[in-house]
Amino acid sequence: MENIIRLQPPLKDEQIKVLKTGDQVLISGTIYTGRDAAHKRLVDLLDKGEKLPIPLDGQVIYFVGPAPAKPGNAIGSAGPTTSYRMDPYSPRLLAEGLKGMIGKGGRSPEVKAAIKKYHGIYFAAVGGAGALLAQRIKKAEIVAYEDLGPEAIRRLEVEDFPVVVVNDIYGNDLYEQGVAAYRRN
Amino acid sequence: MREVNVEQITRTVAGLCMEANYFLGDDMLAALEKAVAAEESPTGRTILEQLQENATIAATDRVPICQDTGLAVIFLELGQDLHIIGGDLETAINEGVRQGYEEGYLRKSSCHPFTRKNIGDNTPAIVPCRIVPGEQLKITIAPKGGRSENMSKVVMLKPADGIAGIKKQVVEWVEQAGGNPCPPTIIGVGIGGTFERAALLAKESLLREVGNRNPDPELDQLEKELLEEINNLGIGPQGLGGRVTSFAVHVKMLPCHIASLPLAINIQCHAARHKEAVL
Numbered sequence: 001m002e003n004i005i006r007l008q009p010p011l012k013d014e015q016i017k018v019l020k021t022g023d024q025v026l027i028s029g030t031i032y033t034g035r036d037a038a039h040k041r042l043v044d045l046l047d048k049g050e051k052l053p054i055p056l057d058g059q060v061i062y063f064v065g066p067a068p069a070k071p072g073n074a075i076g077s078a079g080p081t082t083s084y085r086m087d088p089y090s091p092r093l094l095a096e097g098l099k100g101m102i103g104k105g106g107r108s109p110e111v112k113a114a115i116k117k118y119h120g121i122y123f124a125a126v127g128g129a130g131a132l133l134a135q136r137i138k139k140a141e142i143v144a145y146e147d148l149g150p151e152a153i154r155r156l157e158v159e160d161f162p163v164v165v166v167n168d169i170y171g172n173d174l175y176e177q178g179v180a181a182y183r184r185n
Numbered sequence: 186m187r188e189v190n191v192e193q194i195t196r197t198v199a200g201l202c203m204e205a206n207y208f209l210g211d212d213m214l215a216a217l218e219k220a221v222a223a224e225e226s227p228t229g230r231t232i233l234e235q236l237q238e239n240a241t242i243a244a245t246d247r248v249p250i251c252q253d254t255g256l257a258v259i260f261l262e263l264g265q266d267l268h269i270i271g272g273d274l275e276t277a278i279n280e281g282v283r284q285g286y287e288e289g290y291l292r293k294s295s296c297h298p299f300t301r302k303n304i305g306d307n308t309p310a311i312v313p314c315r316i317v318p319g320e321q322l323k324i325t326i327a328p329k330g331g332r333s334e335n336m337s338k339v340v341m342l343k344p345a346d347g348i349a350g351i352k353k354q355v356v357e358w359v360e361q362a363g364g365n366p367c368p369p370t371i372i373g374v375g376i377g378g379t380f381e382r383a384a385l386l387a388k389e390s391l392l393r394e395v396g397n398r399n400p401d402p403e404l405d406q407l408e409k410e411l412l413e414e415i416n417n418l419g420i421g422p423q424g425l426g427g428r429v430t431s432f433a434v435h436v437k438m439l440p441c442h443i444a445s446l447p448l449a450i451n452i453q454c455h456a457a458r459h460k461e462a463v464l
Contacts, residue, residue: 104364130252178426184419
């Protein structure tokens with residue numbers, strides 16, 4: 001088993017610098033959820049110069065629209081959704097201080113460039129491991145946009161939330177490099 | 186003539202919706218076990234182990250394997266000597282979906298195509314139905330997630346394209362889909378029939394248990410060759426690189442028009458859920 005890195009947001013540049021594509025990471029502490037509808041609203045607020053409902057500085061956003069919670073559970077199954085829908089918005093949020101994003105699937109060249117420029121990091125969580133990931137979420141509270149239902153912004157308290165580094169600040173991309181490493185012609 | 190009340194159909198469908206979403210089949214658990222042994226990528230192995238743990242948690246806590254609990258695709262085999270009483274079949278099926286998704290804390294994913302407004306109860310179900318001999322009703326539910334369904338297509342090949350053309354299309358399509366359909370996947374392939382029949386063949390092929398071989402030796406061989414080529418692409422678990430891109434390729438075939446060669450590819454993510462009941 002490789003080394004596992006433990007992180008707790010807010011993340012600082014020094015913590016981001018040591019992360020490399022393929023690193024296994026366990027996140028504990030506070031993260032926020034958001035899908036495309038919530039991202040759009042955040043960027044609209046920034047455009048108008050208004051205050052955001054969540055802090056961005058050093059924070060991590062998890063792209064997820066969970067299933068309804070059973071009584072007694074913090075959250076329903078909560079695996080990542082596909083990240084490309086957030087691509088139009090992520091560079092702006094990174095420029096405003098956001099550090100980490102958790103989703104699944106490749107990102108646009110613009111997002112990758114913003115990750116390098118603003119020292120961000122993109123993690124993948126395992127798509128379809130919704131029950132496992134939900135178990136690592138100890139608390140979930142809606143903090144904005146309740147009208148969006150599963151897409152509302154939630155503040156999550158997570159413990160040992162498992163992710164892998166996909167895009168680091170050095171321009172590496174696990175979706176490209178991983179596939180190239182195991183391809184046989 | 187044997188009779189079945191729609192109420193029994195509704196409750197059966199509701200139960201199947203929950204069961205399918207909580208309990209991954211034994212065939213898939215065995216496929217995951219085999220994949221962990223075969224996978225060379227450390228990241229890939231970690232992902233596969235997480236999927237095993239995920240299946241255990243989902244079954245123990247009775248929570249969905251994946252938050253995308255899908256549109257409810259429900260295959261019916263309706264015995265021609267069975268009489269349905271107390272209401273109509275389609276309403277009964279949809280009521281079952283409504284109840285199952287509500288009671289089971291399953292995510293409702295059906296929405297208006299333009300406004301994207303959620304319908305609120307995950308209806309209507311998709312209900313392909315075959316009339317068969319006998320006096321029973323077989324109900325098979327296969328909840329289908331959005332992302333893997335998006336990575337599917339029908340193409341009308343030229344007859345001259347033949348088997349080589351089919352293989353090229355399938356492998357190129359899986360490569361293009363990459364990590365999007367949540368690999369490791371099962372690749373459903375429908376060949377022949379008409380435009381819409383090919384698509385249905387591809388979807389039906391996904392109901393076959395992983396590990397069961399195709400009874401047609403020619404198609405069995407085609408499946409083997411396709412699987413090898415697909416796993417050589419290196420896409421791996423979640424598209425992050427590895428040796429296990431697909432657990433299986435399933436092919437179903439029917440005769441087609443002398444001028445046509447329809448081909449459908451329906452990709453199934455690793456949350457390959459299906460449960461059946463016979464009334």
